[in-house]
Amino acid sequence: MIETKTLLPGVTLRCCRENRFKQGCLSFQLVRPMTKGESARNALIPAVLLRGTKRCSDLRAITEHLDELYGASVSPLVRRVGDYQTTGLYCGFMDDRFALPGDQVLAPMIRFLEEILLDFPTEGGGFLPAFVESEKKNLISTIESELNDKRAYAMGKLLKTMCRADTFGLPRLGETEDVAAIDPVSLLRHYRTILRESPIEIFYAGSASAGAVAAYLSPLLSRLDRSCGKLAPQTPFTTCPGQDATETMEVSQGKLCMGFVTPVTNRDPEFPAMQVLNTIFGAGMTSKLFLNVRERLSLCYSVGSSYYGTKGIITVSAGIDFDKERLTKEEILRQLDACRRGEISEEELNAGKEAILSSLRSTHDSPGAIEGYYATAALSGMNLTPESYMAAVECVNAAQVVAAARTVTLHSTYFLKGESQ
Amino acid sequence: MTAFQYPELDETLYRETLENGLTVLVVPKKGFTKKLAYFVTDYGSIHTDFRLDGKEYHAPAGVAHFLEHKIFDLPGDRDVSAEFAALGAIVNAFTSYDMTAYYFSCTDHFDECLKLLLEFVSIPYFTEESVEKERGIIDQEIGMNEDSPDSVVFDRLMEAMYAVHPIRVPILGTSKTIREITPEVLYTCHRAFYTPGNMLLCVIGDVDPEAVADDARLVLGSEKKEVGVKLCPWQENMTCLTPEVEGSMEVAMPTFNLAFKCEPLTGGDAAVRQEMVADLAAEALFGESSELYLRLYEEGIIDSSFGGGFETVDGCAMLLCSGDSDDPRAVREALLRQAEKIAAEGLQENAFLRMKRSALGRRIRGLDSFDSTCFRLCAYHFSDFDYFRFPEIYRSIGSEEIRAFLDRTVRAERCSLSVIYPVNKEASL
Numbered sequence: 001m002i003e004t005k006t007l008l009p010g011v012t013l014r015c016c017r018e019n020r021f022k023q024g025c026l027s028f029q030l031v032r033p034m035t036k037g038e039s040a041r042n043a044l045i046p047a048v049l050l051r052g053t054k055r056c057s058d059l060r061a062i063t064e065h066l067d068e069l070y071g072a073s074v075s076p077l078v079r080r081v082g083d084y085q086t087t088g089l090y091c092g093f094m095d096d097r098f099a100l101p102g103d104q105v106l107a108p109m110i111r112f113l114e115e116i117l118l119d120f121p122t123e124g125g126g127f128l129p130a131f132v133e134s135e136k137k138n139l140i141s142t143i144e145s146e147l148n149d150k151r152a153y154a155m156g157k158l159l160k161t162m163c164r165a166d167t168f169g170l171p172r173l174g175e176t177e178d179v180a181a182i183d184p185v186s187l188l189r190h191y192r193t194i195l196r197e198s199p200i201e202i203f204y205a206g207s208a209s210a211g212a213v214a215a216y217l218s219p220l221l222s223r224l225d226r227s228c229g230k231l232a233p234q235t236p237f238t239t240c241p242g243q244d245a246t247e248t249m250e251v252s253q254g255k256l257c258m259g260f261v262t263p264v265t266n267r268d269p270e271f272p273a274m275q276v277l278n279t280i281f282g283a284g285m286t287s288k289l290f291l292n293v294r295e296r297l298s299l300c301y302s303v304g305s306s307y308y309g310t311k312g313i314i315t316v317s318a319g320i321d322f323d324k325e326r327l328t329k330e331e332i333l334r335q336l337d338a339c340r341r342g343e344i345s346e347e348e349l350n351a352g353k354e355a356i357l358s359s360l361r362s363t364h365d366s367p368g369a370i371e372g373y374y375a376t377a378a379l380s381g382m383n384l385t386p387e388s389y390m391a392a393v394e395c396v397n398a399a400q401v402v403a404a405a406r407t408v409t410l411h412s413t414y415f416l417k418g419e420s421q
Numbered sequence: 422m423t424a425f426q427y428p429e430l431d432e433t434l435y436r437e438t439l440e441n442g443l444t445v446l447v448v449p450k451k452g453f454t455k456k457l458a459y460f461v462t463d464y465g466s467i468h469t470d471f472r473l474d475g476k477e478y479h480a481p482a483g484v485a486h487f488l489e490h491k492i493f494d495l496p497g498d499r500d501v502s503a504e505f506a507a508l509g510a511i512v513n514a515f516t517s518y519d520m521t522a523y524y525f526s527c528t529d530h531f532d533e534c535l536k537l538l539l540e541f542v543s544i545p546y547f548t549e550e551s552v553e554k555e556r557g558i559i560d561q562e563i564g565m566n567e568d569s570p571d572s573v574v575f576d577r578l579m580e581a582m583y584a585v586h587p588i589r590v591p592i593l594g595t596s597k598t599i600r601e602i603t604p605e606v607l608y609t610c611h612r613a614f615y616t617p618g619n620m621l622l623c624v625i626g627d628v629d630p631e632a633v634a635d636d637a638r639l640v641l642g643s644e645k646k647e648v649g650v651k652l653c654p655w656q657e658n659m660t661c662l663t664p665e666v667e668g669s670m671e672v673a674m675p676t677f678n679l680a681f682k683c684e685p686l687t688g689g690d691a692a693v694r695q696e697m698v699a700d701l702a703a704e705a706l707f708g709e710s711s712e713l714y715l716r717l718y719e720e721g722i723i724d725s726s727f728g729g730g731f732e733t734v735d736g737c738a739m740l741l742c743s744g745d746s747d748d749p750r751a752v753r754e755a756l757l758r759q760a761e762k763i764a765a766e767g768l769q770e771n772a773f774l775r776m777k778r779s780a781l782g783r784r785i786r787g788l789d790s791f792d793s794t795c796f797r798l799c800a801y802h803f804s805d806f807d808y809f810r811f812p813e814i815y816r817s818i819g820s821e822e823i824r825a826f827l828d829r830t831v832r833a834e835r836c837s838l839s840v841i842y843p844v845n846k847e848a849s850l
Contacts, residue, residue: 020452022431023786047725059718063710067775070782094782098431130719138724141745144673145726148570249671250844253564284511285502298557301565319565347507354509361528362455366789 001364001385002374003210007221010228011200014378015210016370022095024106024206025367026213027077027375028113029086030198033231034167040174041182041190042087044132044139046076048187049089051131053115065112069105070094074116080172081379082234082310086201087194089113092368095207106208107216114220117195126184127191139179143171151302154255154416155317157247162259162412165240168311197229203375205367234381236265237311242412248419255416256328258316260336262407266309266382270407272392273400277408278307279352280401281339282316286351288335293318299328310380314408322417329413339405344398352401356393360386422447422630427809430788434798434809435630440643442618446798447630450791454528456626457791458535460542461799463621464614465519466594467587467735470652473613477652480610481601482587483559483594486516488607490555492523494546501541510534518588519735520803524795531628532636539622539640545611547604556599563593570672570841574743578678578839581663586655586737613649617641623798625791655736659684661837669842677749679756682835683731683738686804693806694814697780699731701818702826703740704776705768706760713759722751740830749840760831764824773820781815 005013032042056062066072072093079086093109121128146153156171163169204213239261264274282289282305293303303318320328338344363369363386373386384392422435422445435447469480492514493501505512510527523542527534566572576591583589593599617637624633659682683699686692707713707729717723729742746752787793794808801808 020450022789058715060710060712060715063708064772064775067710067779071779071786072782092786094786098429098782098785134719134721137721141674141724141726145745147671147673148676150568150671251671252567253561284506285513286500286506291500294558298554299561301558301561319561321561321564347503351503351506355506355511358509358511358526358528362526365453365455365791 005210005214007214007217008224008226010198010226011202011221013202013204013210013214013217014374015213016205016374017207017209018205018364018367019207021206021367022098023367024093024095024204024208025371026091026110026113026204027088027202027371028117029077029079029088029201029375030194031201031231031379032085032087032194032198034080034083034085034170036170036178038190039085039170039172040139040178041187042085042194043078043173044135044179044182044187045087045191046078046089047135047139048127048131049116049120050074050076051128051135052121053119054121055115055119057121069109069112070099072105072109074113078173079376081376082381083167084231084234084379085172086379089116097207106206110216110220114223117220118223122188124185126188129184132182132184132187136179136182139173140176143173143176143179150251150255150416151317151319154257154414155315157245158257158259158315158412158414161243161245161414162240163237163313166238166311168237168308168313196225196227199228199231201375201379203371205370234267234310236263237261237313242410244413246415246417248417251416251418253319254322254325254418256318256320256325257414258329258332258410259412260314260316260408261411262312262314262404262409264404264407265312266380270400270404271309271382272389273396273404275307275309275356276349276352276393276396277339277401277404278305278314279355280344280348281305281336281405284355286348288338288348289316289332292335293328293331297331299324299331309382325415325417333410336405336408340402342398342402344401349398349401353393353396357390360390360393422634425807425809429812430785430809432788432809434807437634439617439634439638440645441641442616442645443637443641444621444802445634445637446621446623446802447628447633448625448794448798449628449630450626453627455526455791456528456531456628457524457526457624457795458538459522459524459621459623459795459799460538461520461522461621461623462614463519463619463803464521465517465735466590466592467518468614468651469587471613471649472652473609473647473649478609478613480606481594482590482598483592484602484606484610485521486593487555487559487599487602488610489514489516489521490559491547491552491607492542492545494551495541495544496546501537504537505534508534508537512538516592518592520799522796522799526791531626532632535624535633535636536640539637543615543641545608545615547607549604552602552604552607556602559593559599560596563596566591566593570670570676573668573670574676574678574839574841577666577668578680578837581666581839582661582680582682582739582837583657583737584662586657588734588737616646616648618645619648621799621802623795623802625795653736657682657737660834663837665838665840667840667842669844672841672843674745675747675749675840675842676743676745677752677838677840678741678743679749679753679836679838680739680741681830681832683740683830685736685738686733689805690814692804693801693811694818696731696733697811697814698818698822698826699738699740701776701780702823703730704780705763705773705823706827706831707742707756708776710776713755717752717755722746722748722755749838753836753838756831757833757836760827764828767824768820770820773823777815777818781812784811
């Protein structure tokens with residue numbers, strides 16, 4: 001299903017050949033350790049690269065070129081995968097078979113990717129200062145705009161607190177002051193370093209063969225001067241004392257976030273059971289949290305849990321009235337306790353497993369979902385294909401889910417409430 | 422069912438209108454595991470006034486959305502979500518200004534899921550107690566929207582632009598209007614608009630089209646029932662009510678919505694053509710390949726959050742853009758000047774062809790998404806158009822139409838601007 005080729009030392013191409021789609025996608029990711037020192041620079045680089053090449057000297061020229069390629073898109077791709085941060089580009093494009101006779105999309109798309117990655121304009125040994133300054137402003141605005149989405153903001157604050165001893169507490173795009181300190185010369189120097197030393201993950205999903213994609217990529221790769229290092233393996237959550245924080249702001253609804261930890265990560269055999277537990281506990285409209293906190297007690301509209309398998313962290317978030325904090329917290333803990341005590345019905349177990357299976361089954365139904373799974377699974381240390389993952393989920397029994405629940409402990413909480421209270 | 426072929430898109434669409442009035446659309450997708458079904462009523466938040474059995478009704482704002490929440494209740498304490506979950510399916514719903522959709526996606530047990538979808542949407546079951554409880558949940562949802570700058574800035578814009586059209590009232594209604602909703606109100610609205618003649622069933626996936634139609638016949642029966650007559654006496658002037666509105670919230674930087682009022686669409690081919698012309702006009706005026714976008718981006722007046730397009734709702738339409746900016750008024754002035762320029766000079770032919778090619782390519786790519794395709798098939802169906810015919814419409818559009826649209830629409834009197842400033846940083850008007 002997935003063909004993997006090592007094109008150069010440390011450069012991996014993974015291909016999923018599929019004729020069912022009308023579009024293809026290709027991602028190019030440089031894999032870095034997540035550190036405070038470079039996360040902002042890594043986040044800024046793709047945005048600066050997308051401002052112009054030597055030939056397409058501004059944004060408009062770039063967009064016009066993409067318009068010619070039947071509305072193809074190239075966007076910055078900055079991910080957090082456990083202890084790693086990836087930076088690069090994601091291309092989406094129409095399949096060649098819908099182009100006018102004689103036209104191609106994939107081959108010129110990869111040539112354009114090469115142009116964006118390597119043929120950028122420079123000035124005084126750095127990226128163009130105008131590009132860097134305006135993209136710094138954009139990135140700062142993106143980072144600060146997290147405040148606009150109070151749920152994401154509250155969750156960011158919780159993770160920052162509970163993961164202050166772990167890389168998971170570092171924001172994916174860096175912090176405002178780190179962005180502000182970047183200059184065009186050191187940014188280019190950093191880019192050249194990471195292009196030379198980082199493992200590179202290239203993923204393609206579409207109708208072309210792996211051989212054809214590798215051939216299209218070879219001019220790009222032949223221009224890289226490589227001396228690739230090795231990344232330290234992923235680590236589980238690094239603990240620190242828990243904290244309960246409250247912040248006041250001009251909002252009409254409170255946001256309660258709770259952070260739990262478990263030693264079980266996606267590298268462990270208990271991972272599928274933990275994933276099932278998370279679904280039963282708080283993911284979706286049949287979970288204990290939805291049915292009790294929302295439906296039975298009408299405490300909120302939104303409530304749900306997420307499990308971060310790379311680290312072994314479970315978070316819960318709920319939008320509630322300011323005076324319902326204690327009541328909601330107690331109910332959430334009561335539902336987790338119910339899981340620990342084994343109060344899990346046959347229906348809940350099956351529904352939880354089915355939800356995971358269904359989402360895994362449809363992984364292969366869209367190029368974006370295929371890329372999202374395979375381009376991060378190997379990096380996260382998870383050694384499962386969707387098929388082996390499904391087989392493992394199918395075997396999970398209630399006792400394993402209860403055992404998983406018993407490893408989960410509350411670490412920290414964060415509550416965002418209104419000024420009038 | 423009748424099959425329609427679209428070789429250019431590599432798609433086939435099956436269509437049939439059943440005896441009970443329900444339209445069924447099926448797009449078979451061989452080799453895909455996911456199956457998606459939308460059961461949609463041509464009824465949304467703006468349709469509060471209607472006539473049924475010779476009587477006029479004026480329902481409280483927010484009733485369509487309230488009804489969407491309560492449809493999930495069935496007699497005998499049945500839990501619809503749990504029944505779908507047991508089949509490995511995920512069920513959900515949304516209410517827009519002019520339609521309400523219930524949908525599920527699954528990989529197995531499609532037939533059982535489809536019957537369940539048709540059943541729970543068509544059986545109303547509301548009690549005083551459950552309606553009261555839902556009020557608490559919806560009140561929280563309203564509270565959540567009140568904290569969302571994107572919702573607030575848009576809702577205020579609609580209030581500023583429209584004098585009479587009910588788009589000026591939020592889809593959810595308000596804490597006050599939802600207090601007036603009772604089981605009886607819900608039963609009446611259900612009877613008026615949840616009849617097969619006002620609904621559409623749209624399925625995408627590796628399924629048998631005939632079996633889909635058979636399920637619909639089986640669950641919904643063959644009786645054709647009366648459909649409520651929507652009362653839409655909305656005579657909107659093309660001049661906006663208020664040119665500017667502002668407020669403050671906990672946001673990082675000023676965020677704005679800005680729109681130009683457009684003539685409402687009619688129906689059929691003409692409407693879709695009008696929509697695609699407007700989309701291309703938006704692209705030509707402020708899309709990423711436009712002269713204006715580049716200039717404003719380089720000057721730092723807009724950033725990558727900027728975007729927009731043509732929006733259409735039953736009885737109204739607008740050219741809308743939004744984003745974060747320290748100077749939203751400068752964006753408005755620049756748009757007005759640029760539209761004047763395009764109106765005077767016209768569009769370059771090669772640039773126009775490139776834009777059309779790009780728009781067409783993006784729509785073709787979009788067909789890979791079951792959700793977006795299903796949504797579009799439904800929305801276009803209610804305006805009497807077959808969505809898969811979009812390539813031929815694009816081909817027939819000329820650059821002069823774009824110029825004329827911008828000339829007519831992008832004018833100061835048709836424009837409203839809504840801005841949310843960070844707390845304590847309001848600009849004075």
